[in-house]
Amino acid sequence: RAMIRVFKGVEVETTLQPGHTLTVASIVFLILAFCLSSLVPGTVAAACLLSAFCWRRCKSTPVGANFWVMPSMPFIDGKPYIFLYQRAQRDAEAMDCHKLRASLIHDKNEINEKLPAGIYKTITHEPVLRVLEHCDRVHIIGQPRPFYMDTLHHILKAQTKGRCGRCKNRCASWRAKPRMFYSVCFSVD
Numbered sequence: 196r197a198m199i200r201v202f203k204g205v206e207v208e209t210t211l212q213p214g215h216t217l218t219v220a221s222i223v224f225l226i227l228a229f230c231l232s233s234l235v236p237g238t239v240a241a242a243c244l245l246s247a248f249c250w251r252r253c254k255s256t257p258v259g260a261n262f263w264v265m266p267s268m269p270f271i272d273g274k275p276y277i278f279l280y281q282r283a284q285r286d287a288e289a290m291d292c293h294k295l296r297a298s299l300i301h302d303k304n305e306i307n308e309k310l311p312a313g314i315y316k317t318i319t320h321e322p323v324l325r326v327l328e329h330c331d332r333v334h335i336i337g338q339p340r341p342f343y344m345d346t347l348h349h350i351l352k353a354q355t356k357g358r359c360g361r362c363k364n365r366c367a368s369w370r371a372k373p374r375m376f377y378s379v380c381f382s383v384d
Contacts, residue, residue: 203343203376211316211378213254213267213278214247221247258309259302260284261354266313276380279310279317287356292366295354307332310383317381318342320374332384339377346373 209219221243228237247268255265258279265278287295302309303323307330314336319327327333347368351359359369 207318211278211318212251213265213272214250216268216271216273217243217247255282258311259305260298261302262306262309264311264315275314277311277313277315279315281350281354283354283356287354288358292355292359292362296368299354306330312383315379315381315383317379318376319379320347320376324377324379327379327381334382334384336380336382339379342376342378344373344375347371 209215209222212218221240224236224240224243228234228240250268251265255263258264261281261284263280263282265280267273267276267278269275284290284295284298290298303326306326310332312332324339328335348360351369359366362369
């Protein structure tokens with residue numbers, strides 16, 4: 196599963212996340228640099244990666260405590276969209292699991308009001324997909340595409356800054372069976 200998650204992470208980097216065109220270009224230039232033993236393609240690869248990194252760093256905006264949005268790069272990423280993703284809270288180490296879970300549930304319930312209008316792309320699982328389907332401002336575009344199947348372990352570890360992996364009293368979310376994650380496109384009015 197870990198290997199599948201790594202490959203899916205690379206796929207998200209190269210197809211969905213804003214700056215994905217520059218990421219792919221940097222990979223191509225990096226391969227050229229190795230094949231030609233030249234510093235010029237390597238420098239271009241570094242410039243592409245740095246540009247994508249800076250865009251992601253500067254353009255990410257919080258939508259609640261747990262969710263963030265980031266616009267695609269104009270002209271470079273093709274048709275404009277907004278990437279919705281989940282990120283750990285800054286003070287997650289200081290919060291207990293009950294507070295983190297309550298915060299996540301609160302954000303999921305508020306997402307209908309907090310998402311700016313636009314076309315979105317994201318990777319998510321069934322419970323969040325159900326929340327999106329019940330939002331009156333959200334309209335799913337097309338059919339959600341199955342992306343990969345996995346447990347919530349990597350998400351729980353990320354949200355708790357690793358604490359969840361060391362916990363002796365495993366919660367229901369940790370013990371849950373693997374679930375399908377979907378690539379979803381939707382619009383918000």
